[in-house]
Amino acid sequence: MRGSATTLWRLARRPRLPFQQPAQVSNNNTALSIARRLCATAPFRRNEFSSSRHPPPFRFSTGQRRSMFIQTQATPNPSSLMFYPDKPVMQVGSADFPNPRSAMNSPLAKSLFAIDGxxxxxxxxxxxxxxxxxxxxWEFLKPEVFAAIMDFYSSGQPLFLDSQAAAAMDTAIHQxxxxxxxxxxxxxxxxxxxxxxxxxGDIVYRGFDPDTGxxxxxxxxxCSGCPSSSVTLKSGIENMLMHYVPEVKGVEQELDAQDDEATLSGQMSS
Structure with a gap:
């Protein structure tokens, strides 16, 4: 017989909805749709998702802790899934953790990396x-991710252990x-x-070479390691920057070793 915590979790989750894999779409079509959105003149609006990409929230509860509604959303990268805890995550900017070592300063990121897979x-x-x-x-990972997120917000721990840690303000304009x-x-x-x-995902500014543009x-x-990221850069971001800033002649994606390997494997499998 399983422990009481597991029993309560199962009761809270019933009736359990069957997991549905995100629809497989063409990487090129997905990237081009992003490119069209980038070039649109209308302002962007956050949190306007279609029902097919933004399923109903899960109510997750264990023991005497308060229940928590967590929504999920598919991304153009089939290996990535967005989790919305119905609470603020980053007050300013964003934070990326490409490996467990980079997550040592964040209790939430560290607990997520502890999940196998x-x-x-x-x-x-x-x-x-x-x-x-x-x-x-995802059928097996999602419940563990739900538990890790809920445990973090129930614990009252800070998002970062180092109070000096802050999001990189790469797009801040300097004198x-x-x-x-x-x-x-x-x-x-x-x-x-x-x-x-x-x-x-997010995109980080790493520099501009005035000699080459x-x-x-x-x-x-x-977006990191996604097979369609290179198409997004060329068809959307590069075109927009070149249109509004004549000095820009092109855009290059900066990769680390892990991103380069993921992108290569994605291109080989496509």
């Missing part, structure tokens, strides 16, 4: 994106920035970043 964690303003390994199944760099940062912050965050960016969260 979790390979990457990302914090957004009101969501947590979890990326899994190819051999792991020594040129007019070109200031325009690039403004576009990234106001037009591009919101669209990328809607898909469970190349803007260096880094994809994070669900």
């Amino acid at each position: 979790v390979t990457r964690v990302f914090f957004g303003s009101d969501f947590v994106t979890v990326t899994k390994s190819e051999d792991a199944a 020594d920035d040129s007019e070109t760099v200031a325009m690039i940062k403004e576009l990234l912050e106001t037009r591009i970043r919101p669209a990328v965050q809607d898909d469970g 190349i803007v260096k960016l880094k994809m994070q969260g669900a």
